[in-house]
Amino acid sequence: MASKTDTSGQAVYHFAHAKAKKAFIIKHWPLYVISIPGLLYFALFKYVPLLGSVIAFQNYNIFKGITGSPWVGFDHFKRMFAYDEFLVILKNTLLIGLYDLIFAFPVPIILALLLNEIRHSGYKRVVQTVVYMPHFLSWVIVGGIIVGLLSPTTGVINHALALFHIEPIYFLGENSYIRSILIGSGIWKDSGWGTIIYLAAIAGINPDLYEAAEIDGAGRFRQVMSITLPSILPVIAILFLLQIGRFMDFGFERVFVFLNSLNSGNGEILDTYVYRAGLIDRQYSYTTAIGLFKSCVGLLLIILGNTFSKKMTGDGLY
Amino acid sequence: MIFSKGQRAFQLFNTILLFVVGLTMVLPVLHVVAQSFSDAAAINSRAVSFWPVGFTLENYHMILKDPSIWVAFRNSVIITVGGTLLNLAATASLAYPLSRPEYLYRRAALIFVLVTMIFHAPLIPNYLLLKNLHMLNTLWVLIVPSAISAYNLFVMRSFFLNLPSELLDSAKIDGCSEFRLIWSVVLPLSKPVMATMGIMYAVANWNMYSQAIYYIDKRTLIPLQVRLREIVITDDLGASDVTSELLMFISPEGLKMAVIVIATIPIMLVYPFLQKHFIKGMLVGSIKS
Numbered sequence: 001m002a003s004k005t006d007t008s009g010q011a012v013y014h015f016a017h018a019k020a021k022k023a024f025i026i027k028h029w030p031l032y033v034i035s036i037p038g039l040l041y042f043a044l045f046k047y048v049p050l051l052g053s054v055i056a057f058q059n060y061n062i063f064k065g066i067t068g069s070p071w072v073g074f075d076h077f078k079r080m081f082a083y084d085e086f087l088v089i090l091k092n093t094l095l096i097g098l099y100d101l102i103f104a105f106p107v108p109i110i111l112a113l114l115l116n117e118i119r120h121s122g123y124k125r126v127v128q129t130v131v132y133m134p135h136f137l138s139w140v141i142v143g144g145i146i147v148g149l150l151s152p153t154t155g156v157i158n159h160a161l162a163l164f165h166i167e168p169i170y171f172l173g174e175n176s177y178i179r180s181i182l183i184g185s186g187i188w189k190d191s192g193w194g195t196i197i198y199l200a201a202i203a204g205i206n207p208d209l210y211e212a213a214e215i216d217g218a219g220r221f222r223q224v225m226s227i228t229l230p231s232i233l234p235v236i237a238i239l240f241l242l243q244i245g246r247f248m249d250f251g252f253e254r255v256f257v258f259l260n261s262l263n264s265g266n267g268e269i270l271d272t273y274v275y276r277a278g279l280i281d282r283q284y285s286y287t288t289a290i291g292l293f294k295s296c297v298g299l300l301l302i303i304l305g306n307t308f309s310k311k312m313t314g315d316g317l318y
Numbered sequence: 319m320i321f322s323k324g325q326r327a328f329q330l331f332n333t334i335l336l337f338v339v340g341l342t343m344v345l346p347v348l349h350v351v352a353q354s355f356s357d358a359a360a361i362n363s364r365a366v367s368f369w370p371v372g373f374t375l376e377n378y379h380m381i382l383k384d385p386s387i388w389v390a391f392r393n394s395v396i397i398t399v400g401g402t403l404l405n406l407a408a409t410a411s412l413a414y415p416l417s418r419p420e421y422l423y424r425r426a427a428l429i430f431v432l433v434t435m436i437f438h439a440p441l442i443p444n445y446l447l448l449k450n451l452h453m454l455n456t457l458w459v460l461i462v463p464s465a466i467s468a469y470n471l472f473v474m475r476s477f478f479l480n481l482p483s484e485l486l487d488s489a490k491i492d493g494c495s496e497f498r499l500i501w502s503v504v505l506p507l508s509k510p511v512m513a514t515m516g517i518m519y520a521v522a523n524w525n526m527y528s529q530a531i532y533y534i535d536k537r538t539l540i541p542l543q544v545r546l547r548e549i550v551i552t553d554d555l556g557a558s559d560v561t562s563e564l565l566m567f568i569s570p571e572g573l574k575m576a577v578i579v580i581a582t583i584p585i586m587l588v589y590p591f592l593q594k595h596f597i598k599g600m601l602v603g604s605i606k607s
Binding site (some may be wrong): 187284 | 411
């Protein structure tokens with residue numbers, strides 16, 4: 001047995017014989033034994049359903065099972081794109097993902113930069129405590145609060161509009177507001193929380209840089225633009241990449257809590273549709289095909305984004 | 319530091335701006351609390367802003383009389399306590415080997431886990447698996463399938479990687495067996511990461527919603543979040559018999575707000591601890607990447 005260290009400074013063992021390796025494993029048996037339940041968990045609850053996704057290429061019948069159901073190739077995928085309802089939902093998903101990227105992604109960055117400019121540390125801490133708080137509320141609670149605020153009869157928003165002699169608006173009762181509500185509620189819930197990672201990146205910037213800039217006569221604004229922003233750019237790039245990979249994963253719960261028959265025309269996304277058509281209407285194979293399509297697009301986006309990021313910044317996720 | 323006039327103006331502007339941002343986070347919550355303590359007349363005439371008008375406890379009284387709330391509350395407590403214990407045991411027992419060089423298959427195992435983060439199976443195959451395992455319509459379905467979060471696993475692994483290796487090595491030289499090492503050196507040292515992870519998992523378990531509507535339709539097994547949505551968003555007040563006579567004093571809106579407050583209290587109680595630990599946990603996770 002010989003050992004040396006790898007790049008991360010950890011020892012790497014090499015064995016002359018299979019026998020020596022076996023003896024080594026037996027010597028450290030508790031490590032191997034305790035890892036078994038966790039690995040079984042991933043195999044059973046993550047990999048088995050992945051294999052089960054083959055029903056997307058079948059007309060799955062719950063009584064016949066995977067082995068007995070007839071194979072139909074790509075029929076469900078073809079049907080998907082021939083279906084107007086699906087195309088509308090795909091469009092909603094893509095638009096909501098895009099709006100989220102444009103409007104919600106920059107908010108934590110701006111908020112972190114502003115928080116960083118606060119000189120009074122006590123005040124800063126109070127603001128941080130307050131803006132992190134909504135992150136811990138469930139989507140059902142956030143939904144309940146916002147539905148209450150927007151209520152046409154008892155809501156504060158309509159109360160305020162009435163002061164300007166504007167008729168009450170049933171915000172959740174029509175298609176035109178739902179996407180803004182979805183994006184806005186996300187900003188309310190998570191942009192404060194999102195600042196943590198940027199604030200940590202900002203805290204890691206070498207203070208000498210600011211000192212040198214000050215001596216050169218650069219003002220605060222100039223320092224933010226020429227030091228702070230470029231320094232946190234790698235973090236922004238990585239989070240942007242992750243966000244791109246999740247482009248179609250806006251989230252089931254956060255849409256479902258606001259969705260009703262009056263606003264689903266613009267609000268229904270793939271996840272809520274898969275729930276409705278798959279679990280409620282039991283179109284198992286068809287909705288699995290949709291889910292698989294979504295996962296593949298997500299994978300493709302990650303690979304594309306990573307390649308792009310490596311070309312541009314020389315750095316990627318992997 | 320000397321501020322120029324422009325900088326001082328900016329400081330003032332920034333302070334006020336962030337104050338307003340903070341208000342937008344706090345005021346909606348205050349409004350909910352205020353409504354939950356207000357009577358029907360005040361709510362219906364939109365007199366309630368951020369302080370109760372026509373103070374009453376009737377909303378809470380009414381909600382707590384509804385047995386379905388208690389059942390749902392009990393289910394949520396079971397999921398949160400039982401689930402979190404399983405989460406911690408399962409996550410730690412895989413994260414630790416993955417951090418040790420003596421675990422020869424750690425690269426393969428890491429990739430095995432990483433793949434599940436990038437590519438996940440659609441809803442229906444998950445549903446069919448749980449159906450075949452006879453887990454549908456049991457509380458197990460809200461505990462076991464979410465036993466390990468791959469993200470938390472990596473955070474915990476990076477904590478174990480950062481344990482002082484001299485300490486572990488010296489324990490080994492002293493003839494400490496692998497088992498003894500885990501039990502009497504590693505576990506006591508990992509109290510902070512266990513606290514962080516425990517709170518992270520507990521909040522996720524308490525807030526669990528989608529799994530419950532996917533996999534459970536027995537009324538006696540739904541968690542609080544599901545009952546909450548029924549009451550608050552779909553106006554299904556269920557067993558709480560709100561007669562027209564009572565509606566003189568109770569507004570459905572007030573009842574809804576009272577349920578929201580009840581479901582939020584546990585989170586708000588742990589929030590001070592949460593904030594401290596969560597941030598630590600988040601940072602450990604980000605240092606890793």
